[in-house]
Amino acid sequence: MSPKPSWYLCGLILAFGMWAAAWGQVVEDQPRLAEPRTPPSAAEINRREAARLYGLGMLHERANRLIEAVRAYEQAERLDPESASISRALFSLYSALERNNDALDACRKVLRLDPEDYHTAYLFARKLRLQDRKREALEVLRKAITSPRLKERPDLAAQIWFDQGLLLEQLGDTQQAENCIRKVVEILEQPDRILEVGKYSRDELASQMAETCERLGQLCLRNNRFEQAVAAFEKAKKADPLRGPRLAFHLAQVCRDRGKYAEALAHVSTYLRSQPASVEGYELRIELQKRLGRHHDILPSLEQSSARDPNNEALKLLLGRELTAAGRYEEAQDLYQKMLEQHLTPEVYKGLFAVYKQRGQRGAQEILKCLDEAIRAATPDEESSRPADTGAARRARAMLTVLRQESDLVRFILPESLRQVGPGQLSYATRSVLATLAARSREAAFAEQLYRACMDRPGGLGQLEAEVYVGLLRVLRYQGKHAAVLEVCRQGLREAHQTSRTLFHTEMIRAHQALNDHAAALAAADKAVNEAGGKEQILMCQRIRIDALVQAGQAERALQECQSLLKTYNQGSALREVRATLSSVYQALGKLDEAEHQLELILERDPNDATANNDLGYLWADRNKKLPEAERLIRKALELDRQQRGSGLSIDPDADLDNAAYTDSLGWVLFRRGKLQEACKELQRASTMPGGEDDPVIWDHLGDVYFRLKQPEQARQAWQKAIALYEQGVRRKSDGRYKDIQDKLRLVKP
Numbered sequence: 001m002s003p004k005p006s007w008y009l010c011g012l013i014l015a016f017g018m019w020a021a022a023w024g025q026v027v028e029d030q031p032r033l034a035e036p037r038t039p040p041s042a043a044e045i046n047r048r049e050a051a052r053l054y055g056l057g058m059l060h061e062r063a064n065r066l067i068e069a070v071r072a073y074e075q076a077e078r079l080d081p082e083s084a085s086i087s088r089a090l091f092s093l094y095s096a097l098e099r100n101n102d103a104l105d106a107c108r109k110v111l112r113l114d115p116e117d118y119h120t121a122y123l124f125a126r127k128l129r130l131q132d133r134k135r136e137a138l139e140v141l142r143k144a145i146t147s148p149r150l151k152e153r154p155d156l157a158a159q160i161w162f163d164q165g166l167l168l169e170q171l172g173d174t175q176q177a178e179n180c181i182r183k184v185v186e187i188l189e190q191p192d193r194i195l196e197v198g199k200y201s202r203d204e205l206a207s208q209m210a211e212t213c214e215r216l217g218q219l220c221l222r223n224n225r226f227e228q229a230v231a232a233f234e235k236a237k238k239a240d241p242l243r244g245p246r247l248a249f250h251l252a253q254v255c256r257d258r259g260k261y262a263e264a265l266a267h268v269s270t271y272l273r274s275q276p277a278s279v280e281g282y283e284l285r286i287e288l289q290k291r292l293g294r295h296h297d298i299l300p301s302l303e304q305s306s307a308r309d310p311n312n313e314a315l316k317l318l319l320g321r322e323l324t325a326a327g328r329y330e331e332a333q334d335l336y337q338k339m340l341e342q343h344l345t346p347e348v349y350k351g352l353f354a355v356y357k358q359r360g361q362r363g364a365q366e367i368l369k370c371l372d373e374a375i376r377a378a379t380p381d382e383e384s385s386r387p388a389d390t391g392a393a394r395r396a397r398a399m400l401t402v403l404r405q406e407s408d409l410v411r412f413i414l415p416e417s418l419r420q421v422g423p424g425q426l427s428y429a430t431r432s433v434l435a436t437l438a439a440r441s442r443e444a445a446f447a448e449q450l451y452r453a454c455m456d457r458p459g460g461l462g463q464l465e466a467e468v469y470v471g472l473l474r475v476l477r478y479q480g481k482h483a484a485v486l487e488v489c490r491q492g493l494r495e496a497h498q499t500s501r502t503l504f505h506t507e508m509i510r511a512h513q514a515l516n517d518h519a520a521a522l523a524a525a526d527k528a529v530n531e532a533g534g535k536e537q538i539l540m541c542q543r544i545r546i547d548a549l550v551q552a553g554q555a556e557r558a559l560q561e562c563q564s565l566l567k568t569y570n571q572g573s574a575l576r577e578v579r580a581t582l583s584s585v586y587q588a589l590g591k592l593d594e595a596e597h598q599l600e601l602i603l604e605r606d607p608n609d610a611t612a613n614n615d616l617g618y619l620w621a622d623r624n625k626k627l628p629e630a631e632r633l634i635r636k637a638l639e640l641d642r643q644q645r646g647s648g649l650s651i652d653p654d655a656d657l658d659n660a661a662y663t664d665s666l667g668w669v670l671f672r673r674g675k676l677q678e679a680c681k682e683l684q685r686a687s688t689m690p691g692g693e694d695d696p697v698i699w700d701h702l703g704d705v706y707f708r709l710k711q712p713e714q715a716r717q718a719w720q721k722a723i724a725l726y727e728q729g730v731r732r733k734s735d736g737r738y739k740d741i742q743d744k745l746r747l748v749k750p
Contacts, residue, residue: 050080084113118147118705178219210240346401364416421453518552610640621669660692696722
């Protein structure tokens with residue numbers, strides 16, 4: 001190919017130059033990005049980053065990466081703490097992840113930032129109701145119903161009024177509950193407004209109207225407004241004619257309350273022809289038959305009803321109860337035993353045991369036989385390697401649920417249980433369980449004999465060893481038999497193989513302290529440290545020794561030893577234990593800020609430490625500070641404790657109960673917050689729990705609540721109970737509370 005001429009090259013250069021000039025002109029003509037006159041503030045930069053993280057959280061959430069979404073939202077919240085949208089997103093995720101206390105905190109924040117957010121308020125109230133915090137839930141709903149934005153959602157307004165009515169009814173204010181339910185009826189009487197929302201059909205609204213009118217009629221009935229009750233029931237029937245049989249039951253109640261018993265019986269008979277699942281109608285029929293003097297009709301009518309509805313277990317239980325009341329024990333027993341073939345429930349066993357109780361000693365033998373057979377099969381056999389029978393474990397748990405609730409039944413079988421502690425009779429596992437039940441029923445002497453009856457097991461106690469020693473020592477301590485405690489501890493140190501020696505040393509220390517022999521207590525603590533093997537056990541015994549120093553009045557020395565431990569055990573779970581001990585020493589010295597700081601350090605490392613949550617919450621409550629946060633921590637401790645307790649094959653009669661100390665803490669913080677009725681309920685509950693019934697601190701707290709509720713006699717009894725427990729040596733009188741209770745007793749002299 002021949003070379004191009006020079007003019008061609010020049011043309012190319014000229015064309016390129018013109019193109020470059022044109023491009024430069026185009027670039028120069030582009031608008032420049034606007035620049036702010038002043039650079040963005042740090043707050044604005046944080047808001048922008050928070051918006052980015054919020055979007056990232058949404059992406060994670062849509063991809064079901066919930067943990068990552070929470071982290072993104074939490075980072076966004078730290079950068080923009082005044083964003084209600086971020087807190088709403090966190091509430092939704094916390095709820096999904098069952099982080100209930102965090103979810104409640106997120107709700108509170110949303111409502112602080114956006115008080116008119118009725119939807120979040122509604123969800124917040126539902127969460128509070130699930131935690132049985134009815135009064136708080138009610139206050140939230142009362143504020144929600146005033147939101148101007150709620151006019152857009154008549155369906156949700158109806159639900160909020162309805163929930164208010166339910167809460168008021170549960171709290172005993174039936175008049176206000178009736179007023180709230182009337183508001184719901186008023187809203188439902190304008191269905192077109194709700195249909196515009198598009199969430200319900202006309203048939204669904206008619207059903208809701210019928211249900212609401214039925215509840216309104218029930219409330220009118222409770223408020224002795226009979227004409228209004230009848231009108232409400234008629235309106236319910238008009239909205240849903242299929243409710244006719246159910247409404248006949250309510251009309252029977254109206255007639256009963258107006259003294260028209262024959263008319264009421266006719267209405268209830270109409271209702272029972274529908275074969276309802278519940279037994280309230282059958283119980284009303286029994287009541288009416290008695291009022292009309294027709295006692296002879298009760299059992300035949302129940303038998304006929306049960307034959308027509310053979311799968312109604314509640315009706316069978318009612319029939320069994322009436323057979324027992326009529327003295328037809330054989331028939332009642334047969335009925336319950338047939339039920340047990342399909343339903344291993346506490347209710348059936350309760351009925352069966354009630355029959356056995358009518359038979360005196362023979363009945364006690366039958367109860368013990370049932371219980372012993374179930375516990376034998378539910379307990380693994382160490383010699384034959386036979387595994388536990390899960391069905392037997394279910395039977396045993398059902399029986400123990402009944403016995404735990406029925407102290408009179410426990411007392412009924414205890415004398416016979418002692419007659420069956422010889423060779424080849426009650427199993428050792430059954431003896432131990434019965435001893436626990438005896439202790440729960442305040443039958444300490446029986447409990448002691450049953451525990452001691454376990455000690456002669458051939459070949460040793462095996463897996464029962466620790467349970468028996470712990471139970472026996474507790475019962476002896478409760479009876480104030482401190483010398484006997486020392487004797488059992490010495491025996492345990494000689495003979496026990498599967499029980500921590502630390503238990504015996506600890507109990508010896510407590511017994512010596514109860515006998516006011518602190519030198520012997522410190523000597524026992526020193527021995528515990530010297531005999532300990534392994535780093536964990538050595539630390540445990542060193543902590544016990546520090547507590548003994550505090551009780552001996554040597555708190556400063558205890559502090560020095562504890563601070564020394566902090567240098568040695570400076571990581572992991574050991575550090576946590578030392579900090580917990582250091583916190584208690586600071587409390588003994590009155591250095592409460594330092595005590596709180598140690599607990600806060602524990603929670604920084606592990607926010608889900610149930611004990612630290614409870615202890616810090618209680619300490620704040622006791623100091624009357626940070627009360628909302630204290631309540632949150634204590635409720636979290638209870639929630640964590642419930643999660644950590646499993647059922648499995650356990651036949652412990654108390655395995656389903658809350659921690660008494662945590663429940664006491666909750667009662668105490670509610671008392672500090674002025675919620676006296678709620679505090680009284682929790683403290684009464686704590687005082688009936690294992691570990692709580694013989695804790696003088698709980699009885700002292702309960703006395704304080706009774707006193708504030710202007711119930712001086714109940715306060716006096718509670719404080720006297722606390723004093724009696726102190727004098728039994730359950731707790732040490734040196735903690736200062738003993739003298740305070742004595743002073744308070746002078747305020748309520750009989």
